[in-house]
Amino acid sequence: MTAEQEAELLSRVPTGLFIGGEWIDAEGGKTFDVHDPATNAVVHTIADASPADGIRALDAAVAAQDDWAATPPRRRSDILHRAWELVQEHKDDLALLMTLEMGKPLAESAGEVVYGGEFLRWFSEEAVRINGRYGLNPEGTGRMIVSQRPVGPSFFITPWNFPFAMATRKIAPALAAGCTVVVKPAQLTPLTTMFFATLLQEAGLPAGVVNIVSTTTSGKVSGPIIADPRLRKLSFTGSTEVGRRLIADAAQNVLRVSMELGGNAPFVVFDDADLDKAVDGAMAAKFRNIGQACTAANRFIVHESIADRFANRLTERVKAMKIGRGTEEGVTIGPLIDGDAVAKAGALVADAVHRGAIVHTGGSAIESEGTFFQPTVISDVQGGSDILREEIFGPVLAIATFRDEDEAVRLANDTQFGLVSYVFTEDLARGHRMIDRLESGMMGLNVGVISNAAAPFGGVKQSGLGREGGAEGIHEYLSTKYTMIPVDPGIPS
Structure with missing residues (x-):
């Protein structure tokens, strides 16, 4: 252009x-x-x-x-x-x-x-x-x-x-x-x-x-x-x-x-999930619009047995993303909307790391005339971290773990928000249970993008x-x- x-x-x-x-x-x-x-x-x-x-x-x-x-x-x-x-x-x-x-x-x-x-x-x-x-x-x-x-x-x-x-x-x-x-x-x-x-x-x-x-x-x-x-x-x-x-x-x-x-969407990945589908869904649910979407996955709640594999595969994909002005050929990550958005993303990552999270890639602002933040993957996010409570609105993917279905539901519902949730599982019965148990107005089951003009868009709670x-x-x-x-x-x- x-x-x-x-x-x-x-x-x-x-x-x-x-x-x-x-x-x-x-x-x-x-x-x-x-x-x-x-x-x-x-x-x-x-x-x-x-x-x-x-x-x-x-x-x-x-x-x-x-x-x-x-x-x-x-x-x-x-x-x-x-x-x-x-x-x-x-x-x-x-x-x-x-x-x-x-x-x-x-x-x-x-x-x-x-x-x-x-x-x-x-x-x-x-x-x-x-x-x-x-x-x-x-x-x-x-x-x-x-x-x-x-x-x-x-x-x-x-x-x-x-x-x-x-x-x-x-x-x-x-x-x-x-x-x-x-x-x-x-x-x-x-x-x-x-x-x-x-x-x-x-x-x-x-x-x-x-x-x-x-x-x-x-x-x-x-x-x-x-x-x-x-x-x-x-x-x-x-x-x-x-x-x-x-x-x-x-x-x-x-x-x-x-x-x-506002939203604080959980992205729940069970141990029986198709990992290819889950990684593709995570990329779409997190990095669409540079993470600046109310439907963006905010908290990745992953079964402890597959969390490392999930984080490693996502890190490979995120490292390959091209950052730049949106009009440039092949760019997949543009700038955040303003300096405040950059500062917020940096503060949320810093708080999570202070509490024990591990940065796999990214994690900081990019010095330039624009307002860019590195696409980021962090894991081992601990309970009480700000990043689990606040809407990120930036390209930061934060992973926490769970042991069983009840804990996954508890963590997913532990928020004042209830716009959308995402669940990845190959167990049909479990999928139907999640429809009933997760407190959100919308849900993606084995998909990372749900918006459609023919579907009712909206949330519950706050x-x-x-x-x-x-x-x-x-x-x-x-x-x-x-x-x-x-x-x-x-x-x-």
């Missing part, structure tokens, strides 16, 4: 706020820079929204709500499907933008375009399948109509780590259900969402149905929107700490909320509320309405 190609693409990325179908400057003309974490160079300069700009975006969403809710489902479906087609036409542009602003290798960015695009296609199909029910009540005195109505104007706060997929995973079901939206993309990675908005325009989306406000003052812009009584839904993907505060804020107006929060994707995803944006009609003796029941 040449500098000229990058510059040409960036020239097509809007710099303003997308409100009411128009790209406008922020109040006072304020702007901020977006940086490439691989080089720390400025990628683009864009509008920095004020609280007043946020309310203007909500005004636009509210003004468009009734017409969009009344738009025939087939029309909503066609717009979403056309958006999916445009994503396929611009897949290389979207992938490059993600790599420039977030740092992931270009091949992974291309994979995210495919994954994120599927939410548009899936929910284009779900838009025409919103249904209810009709029937006589048990007493025979009336007929019941149960229907589904759009929740109403919705506010989305999306994270930096999957800037395309996290936008489509929220926007697509909302539009399919008939809801208008305001989106606040992450300050670190707003460009992909902004470019996607141009594709929605081209797909024929009416003005005001989707509004985008980028800002460096997230709390100040989000607060008035959440407090506004016209807002009916809040969806957030990010840390549990921030999610708790947003839930409290949303409670003031009793908003519908969807929260996809990993969140609600589900995104699947048949369940559209119901987060629908309200159930019940109507009673008295029995007319002249109409057959």
